[in-house]
Amino acid sequence: MMELWTTYGWPLAVMLAQIGVILGLVLFFVAYLTYAERKVLGAMQRRQGPMTVGPLGLLQPIADGVKLLSKEMIIPSQAHRVVFLLAPMLTFMLALIAWAVIPVSPGWVLADINVGILYLFAVSSMGVYGVIMAGWASNSRYAFLGGLRSASQMVSYEVSMGLVIVCVLLCVGSLNLTEIVEAQRPAWMQIMLLPMLVVFLVSILAETNRSPFDLPEGESELSGGFMVEYSAMAFALFFLGEYANMILMSAMTTLLFLGGWLPPFNIEALAFVPGFIWFGLKTAGVLFFYLWTRATFPRYRYDQLMRLGWKVFLPFSLLWVLVVSGVLVFTDTLPQ
Amino acid sequence: MILALSFYLFAAVLVVSSVMVISARNPVHSVLFLILGFFNAAGLMVLLGAEFIAFILVIVYVGAVAVLFLFVVMMLDVDFTSLRKGAMQYLPLGAVIGGVLLFELITIFGAWTFAPTIQDNIVNEIAIGDSVTNAEALGRLIYTDYIVAFQLAGLILLVAMMGAIVLTLRKRAGVRSQKVAEQFARKPSDAMEIKKVTSGTAL
Numbered sequence: 001m002m003e004l005w006t007t008y009g010w011p012l013a014v015m016l017a018q019i020g021v022i023l024g025l026v027l028f029f030v031a032y033l034t035y036a037e038r039k040v041l042g043a044m045q046r047r048q049g050p051m052t053v054g055p056l057g058l059l060q061p062i063a064d065g066v067k068l069l070s071k072e073m074i075i076p077s078q079a080h081r082v083v084f085l086l087a088p089m090l091t092f093m094l095a096l097i098a099w100a101v102i103p104v105s106p107g108w109v110l111a112d113i114n115v116g117i118l119y120l121f122a123v124s125s126m127g128v129y130g131v132i133m134a135g136w137a138s139n140s141r142y143a144f145l146g147g148l149r150s151a152s153q154m155v156s157y158e159v160s161m162g163l164v165i166v167c168v169l170l171c172v173g174s175l176n177l178t179e180i181v182e183a184q185r186p187a188w189m190q191i192m193l194l195p196m197l198v199v200f201l202v203s204i205l206a207e208t209n210r211s212p213f214d215l216p217e218g219e220s221e222l223s224g225g226f227m228v229e230y231s232a233m234a235f236a237l238f239f240l241g242e243y244a245n246m247i248l249m250s251a252m253t254t255l256l257f258l259g260g261w262l263p264p265f266n267i268e269a270l271a272f273v274p275g276f277i278w279f280g281l282k283t284a285g286v287l288f289f290y291l292w293t294r295a296t297f298p299r300y301r302y303d304q305l306m307r308l309g310w311k312v313f314l315p316f317s318l319l320w321v322l323v324v325s326g327v328l329v330f331t332d333t334l335p336q
Numbered sequence: 337m338i339l340a341l342s343f344y345l346f347a348a349v350l351v352v353s354s355v356m357v358i359s360a361r362n363p364v365h366s367v368l369f370l371i372l373g374f375f376n377a378a379g380l381m382v383l384l385g386a387e388f389i390a391f392i393l394v395i396v397y398v399g400a401v402a403v404l405f406l407f408v409v410m411m412l413d414v415d416f417t418s419l420r421k422g423a424m425q426y427l428p429l430g431a432v433i434g435g436v437l438l439f440e441l442i443t444i445f446g447a448w449t450f451a452p453t454i455q456d457n458i459v460n461e462i463a464i465g466d467s468v469t470n471a472e473a474l475g476r477l478i479y480t481d482y483i484v485a486f487q488l489a490g491l492i493l494l495v496a497m498m499g500a501i502v503l504t505l506r507k508r509a510g511v512r513s514q515k516v517a518e519q520f521a522r523k524p525s526d527a528m529e530i531k532k533v534t535s536g537t538a539l
Contacts, residue, residue, distance in 0.1 A: 008338060080362075083364075083365075083368070114387060114388075114469045114470065114471070115388055115391050115469075115470070115471065118391035118392070118395065119391055121391075121395055122391050122394040122395045122398070122399060125394075125398070125399030125400070126394070126398055126399055128399075128403055129371070129403075132403070132406060132407075132410075133368070136364060144410075148410075148411075151406075155403055155404075158399065162395075175388075175469075175471055303514065304514070307514075307516070
């Protein structure tokens with residue numbers, strides 16, 4: 001019995017505690033990302049944003065959460081109940097399980113697996129199911145159209161995202177996220193990857209259905225898209241999932257391109273600041289980019305969105321895979 | 337013990353969901369069960385230590401192929417209950433064919449042995465417990481040792497893809513599409529004309 005406890009029980013308890021800490025932090029940051037979004041949008045539109053609940057409106061996310069929790073949930077009578085309820089849960093779950101492999105600081109990672117980047121890519125590519133299931137199960141035309149749009153959008157941009165990741169992996173030579181950060185790419189390699197950073201930043205906007213690619217919601221023509229039939233907690237799960245995905249994608253950008261927890265440009269003098277702070281700052285920077293684009297650009301038209309994904313990004317990133325691998329072979333810097 | 341338990345868990349869910357794929361009344365539910373099946377198959381791969389294959393399975397099959405299945409099934413307006421009406425009628429015939437296939441498979445695999453010279457044909461065998469990761473081992477096999485076979489397979493797939501595109505591509509009349517290059521090439525002088533209009537006269 002004692003042996004069972006030391007081999008399985010105690011590690012399980014430790015792991016559960018770690019999972020609890022990560023989930024708590026992610027949910028906290030999700031809540032305050034919604035606050036930051038409203039404040040940033042407010043500042044960009046010369047408004048104040050939330051101001052009344054708590055000092056500077058800081059308690060607004062909590063008030064919103066309580067409101068959503070205490071509302072009545074309505075399930076349409078024609079909906080496919082099980083799938084209808086499964087969809088928001090799946091979205092939320094997928095947004096959270098990806099955090100298992102994100103290294104925040106050297107060694108600060110729940111599961112340092114060999115194929116961390118593939119795990120992230122797999123989880124983010126499954127995110128489409130929440131949307132498509134919600135669209136189908138709602139039994140509503142608006143929701144169905146929103147679901148279909150979103151599915152094709154997410155699948156399209158995943159292709160170029162995959163090729164961007166291939167470019168980075170070519171320079172690093174490992175699928176492990178910690179090793180990707182620690183690879184210490186020289187400056188010319190970073191400059192070579194710069195166009196891929198741009199493609200990746202635009203693709204993550206499309207992948208998380210954020211403005212200017214928020215066509216699945218498209219309130220002007222679809223009145224809310226795939227979420228139109230959802231209310232109360234089920235809606236909150238979609239909402240939280242979307243924001244958790246935003247943070248996740250920003251963290252992924254940080255790990256792949258911005259050097260994770262390393263100080264910017266590897267300046268030694270800045271190394272006294274702990275790694276997780278640099279990681280947080282870089283992630284917050286990418287998140288600010290999300291909010292900034294939302295305040296800046298109008299929504300894309302659907303055919304233009306598809307054109308950008310398939311006819312611009314896909315050929316370009318494919319070409320860039322060739323360029324990167326060619327340069328690496330030519331200069332004999334291919335990681336062994 | 338945990339390993340065995342998780343194997344039985346994954347295997348049981350895999351078998352049950354596979355059965356549900358063919359027995360579910362609603363085709364969308366079938367596809368969802370298929371996805372669950374893929375997922376559990378990936379779990380089994382992880383238990384075997386083949387994490388690279390497992391995640392590729394999830395990325396390709398769950399993330400792309402099954403999405404397209406779901407897409408098609410959701411869009412198709414086929415009344416599957418009417419399709420199933422004659423099922424009982426064809427059951428004996430189906431059972432006979434299935435039985436024959438099963439018998440053939442059993443006879444083939446019952447007599448299956450590896451050729452004694454197979455060890456000579458394997459180039460550069462990777463020992464179990466070697467420190468190389470999955471991805472490295474697989475990469476060495478398909479990009480170094482068996483590059484020709486791999487490239488040929490890729491070429492065949494490319495031809496198949498182009499064939500599918502050629503077969504389904506058709507020009508439809510009356511479709512207006514945006515020609516971005518033409519739009520960019522337009523200058524103000526192509527579209528606008530400035531005329532002096534004196535008062536009291538028409539153009």
